[in-house]
Amino acid sequence: MIRTSGLTKRVPTSEGELTILEDIDLHIENGERVAIVGASGSGKSTLLGLMAGLDTATSGEIWLHGRKLSAMDEEQRALLRAQAVGFVFQTFQLLPSLTALENVMLPIELKGDAGAGDKARDLLGRVGLADRCHHYPNQLSGGEQQRVAIARAFATNAPILFADEPTGNLDTATGGKVIDILFELNREFDTTLVLVTHDERLAHQCDRMIKLAAGRIAGEESSVEAAHA
Amino acid sequence: MPEASGLHSLFTVAWRLMWRDWRGGELRLLFFALVLAVTSVTGIALFTDRLERALLLESANMLAADRVLHSPEPPPAEINAEAVRRGFRTASTLSFTSMAFSDTGNMLVAAKAVSDAYPLRGEVITTMQPFTRGAPVDHGPPPGEAWLESRVLPALDLAVGDRVFVGETELTVGAVIIAEPDRGQGGIVDNAGPRLMLHMDDVAATNVIQLGSRVSYRSLYSHDDFDRLDEFEQWVRDSFDGNYYIRDVREESEEVAEALDRAEGYLLLGSLFAVLLAGLAIALGARRYSERHYDYVAILKTLGCTSRRIGSIYLLIQLQLAAMAVLLGSGLGYLVHEGILRALRASLQVDLPPPGAQPYLVGAMTAFICLLAFALPPLLALRETPPLRVLRKDLTQTRFSDRIPYAFGIAGSISLILWYSQDLVLTSLLVLGVAGTGLLLSLVSLLFLASSGSAGMKAGNAWKLAMTAVRRRRRQNVLQVMVFAVTIMSLLILGLLRTDLIADWQAQLPEDTPNLFMMNVTGAQVEDIEAFFAENEVDANAFYPLVSARVRTVNGAEPEPVEETGDGEGGGSLLENNQLEPEADAATGSGESADGEGRRVRGRLSRRQVTWSNELPPDNRVTLGEWWGDASRPGFVSIDEEYADWLDLEIGDILEFEINQQFVSAEIANFRSVRWDNMQPNFFIIFSPGTIDHLGATFLSTVRLETGQKLLLNDLIRQFPTIVVVEVDALIEQIQTIISQVTSAIELIFALVLAAGALVLLACVSASLDERFHENAILRTLGAGRKLILTSLLIEFSFIGAVAGVIATLGAEGGLFYLQEQVFEQDFNLHYWVWLAGPALGTAIIAALGVNSTRKVVNTSPLTVLRRVV
Structure with missing residues (x-):
């Protein structure tokens, strides 16, 4: 489902070239839930951006949903994202001028599917926001906004979901609730989940945990909880 | 597959996004800027179109016709036959000098024989007693009658009903002429004495016209379709090898031509400035809209939208918006011009012909050209927004960046000016003027740059806080100063030109002008x-x-x-x-x-x-x-x-x-x-x-x-x-009438452009508030007081206003120098008071608008602001 080989990302800075990721090889299976953990600046979000086709690598290969990302241009990557990828971000990334319902409808409309309203309403109901459909993002709490973002991520039945620090802006209790919803929908839709976090507790709920340090894979372990599942 | 979902889905998405953006307030500034463009251009175009027709009609009264043919002998009969064939109304007059006799005396009079249809335009004012007010009639004397100007009656000791002799014939004094529409026209034959008007049929009996007599024939033509008059004029020129010329009021009376030409020049200039100001407003609106949409596009991209699709969506949104703006703006433009005409009704004595479709077309074209030139480039540049921006806020699109939108805007402005003025020289000069302003602005920005030696916000003191803010936002400020300067410059040029033109006209014919x-x-x-x-x-x-x-x-x-x-x-x-x-x-x-x-x-x-x-x-x-x-x-x-x-x-x-x-x-x-x-x-x-x-x-x-x-x-x-x-009393009076009407028109156009300018200023100040909101929310969170922030914003806006005012004054004097010397043929004099008033005006307006808007900055809770911009 997702595979990288020799993935390297360098960026130019005023003090010379800075290596953010170096020689990353990894493989994520269909339906697998993988957490990428590491300290701030370890390259987690960069790796997520590369795997999701939001950015391009300096060298190395990425295969996503059976397609070789490194051989595609931005237009082709956008089409692939529309077809196969959903996102949940730390900063929610809802469109402020749209209501909760409209935010969820947007990817369905962009895809040209019918019944966007019904499907969005259903998803909002499932994340517990049936009565908040017509609220704008700035009228919702952080936890509620993230739940709208989760509903949006599942709106097009994308087989792969990338989540970047989904609880990073939330308190522990709210974060816990949001994660429960995320995992529940993940199971239900049978999506592959790639989750970037530095929350060890959250990482342990995934099937596998990849540790990054200074841009390299520093280790990998299967989750205990997952093993018990 | 999104790309396969077809045009219908694209339209649907664009429509929904536009509607949601509209509801969210994102599109309002851009929309109102477009409406403003269409309203002012349509309004002015409608007004100019109808006013020009009205002024021509009004001035046609001075000819008693729309077109006149002069000749020292009777004109070829084919000309009149052709005019009749083309559906024109025709009349003729014959002027000659003659002695008029009564039983008690004689007097040299300027005799004028008129046909039944005279006058084709305007009215003859007659009365029964000399030197009294008269009433209008739409014909000349019937056969057998002579109408006399007041002073002939005492000179010959005559009253209405008495007999007067002209040459070998005897006529009855039928009325006293107080005014005739074309009294100011003609040469000495028409002005060498007081008027005696008679019917054309009586001329032969006078036996005054002999071979070699000094006479002046005038054939009068009238038609409501000005184009057909022009065609006829050309036909006469072509058919008679240039031996006969049909003339309109401009050629007949250069004093009127002068006033009309200047009025048209001013109206043209007014609409040019209105378009430029509207273009600025659109550019500002589009810029703000696109800046607020970087995140939007990044999210759309993560949701799988391709750049091409994003381009199409934004293009469709703008086209839909423009279509609505054209509808609304055309309606408002009609109301604006109606309002102006209502105000003018007192001085416009003629019935205005209904407006044509052309002004609406001009308004619509302006909207679409403005949109193409000013709005689309920054919006299409949105396509280049990297999707990674969802993870890293600091990433923005870079390929289009700033230069290409500017190039589009400049190209668009030049095309618009050229289209409106049809004058390559004027366009080149305006372009050079704008380039000069740009150069000045670069110098100003260099000054900003040179003075920005120290780091930090210097938040302890309002003055220092303001000045560091000016320096930190150097790039945005240069743009803002340019917008303010161009707006103030436009208003100064139009305002000063208006004052100078009116003063010049008053000086042209002062109270004691000899008559x-x-x-x-x-x-x-x-x-x-x-x-x-x-x-x-x-x-x-x-x-x-x-x-x-x-x-x-x-x-x-x-x-x-x-x-x-x-x-x-x-x-x-x-x-x-x-x-x-x-x-x-x-x-x-x-x-x-x-x-x-x-x-x-x-x-x-x-x-x-x-x-x-x-x-x-x-x-x-x-x-x-x-x-x-x-x-x-x-x-x-x-x-x-x-x-x-x-x-x-x-x-x-x-x-x-x-x-x-x-x-x-x-x-x-x-x-x-x-x-x-x-x-x-x-x-x-x-x-x-x-x-x-x-x-x-x-x-x-x-x-x-x-x-x-x-x-x-x-x-x-x-x-x-x-x-x-x-x-020459009649001529002086007619010129003064035209001048007073033209003055009213100029005042109203100026008011309209003034309103457009005020809206642009407001839009520009509002557009700059976003970043100030964020920065000041942080300052307030860190403990800065309301007073400190308000004072610093006041100083910052005043400074920007003063710089804009100085540049605007320089630009206005330069522009006026060219316009007065070359276009309006006036003498240029420096307006010393403007060198104080320009900067003061800039400071006052920008500071007032700034302070008014900044109240929101300090009255909105910092938390609300910070949450909004996260």
């Missing part, structure tokens, strides 16, 4: 006439000797005029149609227009009326060389500068003249600018005293007689029967 020209005065009569006026307490003016002269050689060679401008032959200054002296030139001043020079100078190599004097005539100015004054020596000559240009003359050139079959040479001592529209004696050529005095001359003078003194004319003519007196 009588006396010609053919002999040297012996001068003192007696002066004594006559002194006795009757009338202020007499200087007497100018008049001699008919012709330039034979320039430095011994045949004169070689540079190519003449204009088309057709001479126009209608008062004496140019003068059959009494067909070779004479316009000794009396009579205006110029866009091609006035061409009209005035045609035939300049033929005879000119020249004079000699120690004194520089009033309103004349020496432009090169020196005036001889009292220390004059014979042998020098002063030349009108346009005439000098035409003959490519230089100071020191020797001209040889033929005067009364004698040859006289004189050296050019100076060139003069002459004000031809002031209704005063003016001359192309003035000699120094002693040069041609011995060749014999008659004298010319002017005088002003108030209404109550008009009867003195009868005494004057009785006492000096050989002099020719020309009355």
